[in-house]
Amino acid sequence: MPTMNMLQAINNALDIAMAEDEKVICFGEDVGVFGGVFRATSHLQEKYGKARCFNTPLVEQGIIGFANGLAAQGSVPVAEIQFADYIFPAFDQIVNETAKFRYRSGDLFNVGGLTIRTPYGGGIAGGLYHSQSPEAYFTHTPGLKVVVPRNPYQAKGLLLAAIRDPDPVLYLEPKRLYRAAVGDVPEEDYQLPIGEAEVIKEGSDITLVGWGAQMEVIGKAAELAEEQGIACEVIDLRTLLPWDADTVAESVFKTGRLIVSHEAPLTGGFAGEIAATIQERCFLYLESPISRVTGLDTPFPLVLEKEYLPDHLKIFEAIRESVNF
Amino acid sequence: MTEYVHQPRFMTGDEFSIDTFCLLNPEGELYQGASEPALERDHARRLYQAMLATRILDERMMAAQRQGRLSFYMQCTGEEAAVVGAAAALDDADMIMAQYREQGALMYRGFSIDEFMNQLFGNELDYGKGRQMPIHYGSRKLHYMTISSPLATQIPQATGYAYGQKLAGDGHCTLTFFGEGAASEGDFHAALNMASVHQVPVIFFCRNNGYAISTPSTEQFAADGIAPRAFGYHMHVIRVDGNDALAVFEATTQARKIAVEQNQPVLIEAMSYRLAAHSSSDDPSGYRSKDEEEVWRAKDPLLRLQKWLVKKGWWSDEEEASQQETLRREVLDTMKRAEKRSSPPLDSLISDVYADVTPALQRQLDQLKRHIRRYPDAYPKGAKSLDLDVDPANHSQGEV
Numbered sequence: 001m002p003t004m005n006m007l008q009a010i011n012n013a014l015d016i017a018m019a020e021d022e023k024v025i026c027f028g029e030d031v032g033v034f035g036g037v038f039r040a041t042s043h044l045q046e047k048y049g050k051a052r053c054f055n056t057p058l059v060e061q062g063i064i065g066f067a068n069g070l071a072a073q074g075s076v077p078v079a080e081i082q083f084a085d086y087i088f089p090a091f092d093q094i095v096n097e098t099a100k101f102r103y104r105s106g107d108l109f110n111v112g113g114l115t116i117r118t119p120y121g122g123g124i125a126g127g128l129y130h131s132q133s134p135e136a137y138f139t140h141t142p143g144l145k146v147v148v149p150r151n152p153y154q155a156k157g158l159l160l161a162a163i164r165d166p167d168p169v170l171y172l173e174p175k176r177l178y179r180a181a182v183g184d185v186p187e188e189d190y191q192l193p194i195g196e197a198e199v200i201k202e203g204s205d206i207t208l209v210g211w212g213a214q215m216e217v218i219g220k221a222a223e224l225a226e227e228q229g230i231a232c233e234v235i236d237l238r239t240l241l242p243w244d245a246d247t248v249a250e251s252v253f254k255t256g257r258l259i260v261s262h263e264a265p266l267t268g269g270f271a272g273e274i275a276a277t278i279q280e281r282c283f284l285y286l287e288s289p290i291s292r293v294t295g296l297d298t299p300f301p302l303v304l305e306k307e308y309l310p311d312h313l314k315i316f317e318a319i320r321e322s323v324n325f
Numbered sequence: 326m327t328e329y330v331h332q333p334r335f336m337t338g339d340e341f342s343i344d345t346f347c348l349l350n351p352e353g354e355l356y357q358g359a360s361e362p363a364l365e366r367d368h369a370r371r372l373y374q375a376m377l378a379t380r381i382l383d384e385r386m387m388a389a390q391r392q393g394r395l396s397f398y399m400q401c402t403g404e405e406a407a408v409v410g411a412a413a414a415l416d417d418a419d420m421i422m423a424q425y426r427e428q429g430a431l432m433y434r435g436f437s438i439d440e441f442m443n444q445l446f447g448n449e450l451d452y453g454k455g456r457q458m459p460i461h462y463g464s465r466k467l468h469y470m471t472i473s474s475p476l477a478t479q480i481p482q483a484t485g486y487a488y489g490q491k492l493a494g495d496g497h498c499t500l501t502f503f504g505e506g507a508a509s510e511g512d513f514h515a516a517l518n519m520a521s522v523h524q525v526p527v528i529f530f531c532r533n534n535g536y537a538i539s540t541p542s543t544e545q546f547a548a549d550g551i552a553p554r555a556f557g558y559h560m561h562v563i564r565v566d567g568n569d570a571l572a573v574f575e576a577t578t579q580a581r582k583i584a585v586e587q588n589q590p591v592l593i594e595a596m597s598y599r600l601a602a603h604s605s606s607d608d609p610s611g612y613r614s615k616d617e618e619e620v621w622r623a624k625d626p627l628l629r630l631q632k633w634l635v636k637k638g639w640w641s642d643e644e645e646a647s648q649q650e651t652l653r654r655e656v657l658d659t660m661k662r663a664e665k666r667s668s669p670p671l672d673s674l675i676s677d678v679y680a681d682v683t684p685a686l687q688r689q690l691d692q693l694k695r696h697i698r699r700y701p702d703a704y705p706k707g708a709k710s711l712d713l714d715v716d717p718a719n720h721s722q723g724e725v
Binding site: 025051052054056057059061062064065066067068069070071072073074075077089092093096097100102103104105106107108109110112142143145166167195242245246 | 420422451452453454456457461463464465470471473475478480481482483484485486487488489490492493511512514515516518519522523676677678679680681683684685686
């Protein structure tokens with residue numbers, strides 16, 4: 001099995017999707033000859049031509065508006081927003097149009113073929129406009145699916161699933177891991193399920209939930225806890241909308257404790273949604289308050305990003321507090 | 326190619342102006358030097374009849390709104406020639422992506438009065454399942470994209486849709502309607518730029534009707550209308566008398582040729598006037614004079630085309646009277662039927678959010694049903710679609 005980094009896995013998934021279906025069309029800022037600022041679309045224009053892989057003008061609302069129309073026509077657009085921080089000019093097209101197309105037309109029209117790819121997250125010295133995790137803005141919008149992979153294997157399987165999914169998918173790529181995460185990735189076509197969390201590691205004392213780049217940090221915290229004799233169950237949500245509450249609840253029934261971690265700010269973050277749902281479902285099983293380890297309620301900083309980010313030590317401390325509650 | 330000069334020279338665009346294409350004068354006669362477009366008798370009659378039907382539907386539904394039978398309405402009045410004239414120049418399978426005031430195009434394509442009513446009343450037969458306010462029509466069969474309330478969002482979508490048509494190579498194009506107010510939105514500029522750069526067969530049709538709700542066009546843009554913007558995007562453009570159905574038809578016919586044969590976008594600016602209010606919630610007497618409206622009433626697009634048709638012997642006063650009578654009766658009859666129909670079923674609350682209903686949505690609906698069973702009188706529409714005799718215990722699956 002070949003070894004790939006996350007970018008190679010994403011590029012490989014796009015290559016497979018474009019080879020299989022000529023309706024798959026990739027576009028965005030700099031995605032053409034250059035292959036995207038991170039090179040996720042390398043060689044696609046060379047292979048599939050300028051009509052199916054091309055640069056757009058620098059206009060996010062235009063990219064997604066165009067993508068909505070193209071998807072409504074029956075094509076399968078994979079639109080790239082160069083950084084998730086720059087998705088906001090396209091916010092109206094995503095939340096008012098993409099998300100509501102099928103519903104408002106009574107299923108006469110839909111943009112289910114649409115996938116929006118965008119790099120998100122911190123840890124790359126990107127400062128406040130190249131580090132944000134905007135997932136919560138979109139998880140509040142019925143009609144979208146929000147998917148986040150954690151490693152190259154997941155990235156390929158989830159992206160292929162997203163492209164073929166009958167609903168529009170916002171696919172958030174943890175850019176810190178683009179080259180840092182390397183692993184075995186099958187060359188052939190495969191899909192991983194959208195809407196299902198994955199229990200990465202079983203444990204009986206506490207449940208740790210996260211997604212994307214945060215899974216690596218959570219894994220390290222779990223190792224520290226293991227050394228103290230605390231058995232952590234680690235769950236990667238993989239899909240944030242619609243999210244797999246059953247898998248998390250099942251785990252909390254067993255462990256009685258839950259920590260949710262994300263890079264985005266605390267207030268209004270998706271951890272709040274998980275905490276509320278789980279206390280509703282598992283109230284009598286909880287041994288300690290559900291805890292959130294997140295970024296601060298500030299814009300993302302530059303020089304002090306290590307301090308800002310929820311890391312393995314902060315999560316480890318939260319584990320100790322929960323276990324000793 | 327730029328010319329190098331050695332004294333500063335600032336340009337404002339006043340150096341050139343865009344002319345207005347017109348064929349019919351207000352008396353329904355061709356202007357001197359104008360040629361009649363290739364429009365056959367039946368086609369011309371279909372065009373006019375759609376304009377007439379739109380006028381009558383609008384009058385009746387506005388009255389129905391005033392009687393409290395309808396929550397909201399928007400009229401096409403004054404702009405029928407611009408809208409129907411454009412639709413008549415398209416192939417019926419070309420996509421139309423409208424703003425909200427273009428029911429005339431849908432009328433031309435054959436959307437029945439029944440279909441209009443079902444949407445206006447949001448009943449169980451509404452294709453949109455009672456989810457949107459009145460006037461948000463859509464028809465897949467008639468290639469008319471369902472209307473969306475947010476302004477101008479359809480414009481870049483039209484560019485994308487037409488790009489897909491180009492790749493499919495089926496010889497079709499997309500026409501998108503919008504007002505001069507919507508042309509202020511970023512979406513407009515994004516759409517034109519992308520269409521021009523990517524050589525997309527799309528027609529951008531601006532209905533310049535003088536007002537964006539209450540804001541006159543003098544406060545909407547500083548330039549000579551919307552048309553000059555096309556130069557900035559290196560796009561074909563034509564300005565046309567929007568009250569002259571023949572001119573609109575001819576301009577759009579030629580625009581369509583450019584779009585599908587050359588894969589080039591075209592901007593059309595139709596100069597017209599919104600004779601009616603912005604919507605049933607608006608009162609234009611607060612921001613414009615009756616005198617101003619009267620000037621435009623004298624340019625009524627229906628009368629102008631009607632006179633031309635009569636002169637050609639393709640229409641008569643008798644036909645006019647009987648058509649008007651038939652349409653008025655049909656509108657009233659279908660309105661009565663549509664009003665009485667049931668609301669969409671309760672289950673439609675959660676369908677079409679996703680391709681398949683998610684477990685979370687099913688759980689929320691089940692919970693809602695249990696609640697409505699307890700208080701059926703408080704939710705008469707929802708309770709009507711529940712079989713209240715069924716034991717609720719059987720409906721508790723998915724309980725948290």
